[in-house]
Amino acid sequence: MNWPNIVGKSNSRNMIPLELKQKMLTIAVPNNMVLSIASKFASVIINKTNFCFETESVSKLKFEIKPEFFKKTKTEKKNVSPCVPEISEEEICQKKQELIAKFNLDENIAECAAKIELLNIKRGKNEQ
Numbered sequence: 339m340n341w342p343n344i345v346g347k348s349n350s351r352n353m354i355p356l357e358l359k360q361k362m363l364t365i366a367v368p369n370n371m372v373l374s375i376a377s378k379f380a381s382v383i384i385n386k387t388n389f390c391f392e393t394e395s396v397s398k399l400k401f402e403i404k405p406e407f408f409k410k411t412k413t414e415k416k417n418v419s420p421c422v423p424e425i426s427e428e429e430i431c432q433k434k435q436e437l438i439a440k441f442n443l444d445e446n447i448a449e450c451a452a453k454i455e456l457l458n459i460k461r462g463k464n465e466q
Contacts (some may be wrong), residue, residue, distance in 0.1 A: 344386040349376075354407055361391065363387060363395040366404040411421045424459035 341352040354366040363384075367373045376383070380399045383403055387396045433452035437443050443451065 340390060344390055345383060352376075352408070352463065353406075356402065361395065363396045363399055364400045366407045368400050368405045368408040369403060373403060375419070376401060387449060423457060425453065425456045425460065 341353075341355055345353055352368060352372045356364040356366050358364075365376070365383075367376055377399075383399060383412070384396050389395055430449065430452050432458055434448045437448040437451050437455075438445065441448075
């Protein structure tokens with residue numbers, strides 16, 4: 339059976355013929371969305387299959403959702419924690435005092451800004 343010629347090359351990656359029994363062709367699909375679309379073209383699939391077999395071999399289609407039969411197309415994200423450089427309390431305090439003196443910032447804002455600036459500096463050194 340030349341499945342890509344029956345359903346099309348791109349569709350053949352999302353529909354796999356499983357079994358032909360009593361004129362019913364069972365086709366695996368990865369999910370409900372593909373099932374919904376494929377079922378709209380059932381008559382076309384039946385006609386093209388019968389044309390390829392040169393006989394009335396298929397009169398019905400049965401779709402089964404089988405995601406395990408299909409390759410995953412999107413790369414799965416891995417849980418990778420970002421590398422956060424260590425900053426000592428002394429460094430944070432020193433930078434905080436500089437920012438307060440230079441920009442007259444609130445103490446809490448100066449501490450946050452100090453941490454951000456020190457992280458950026460350390461990351462820059464680590465990337466080089």
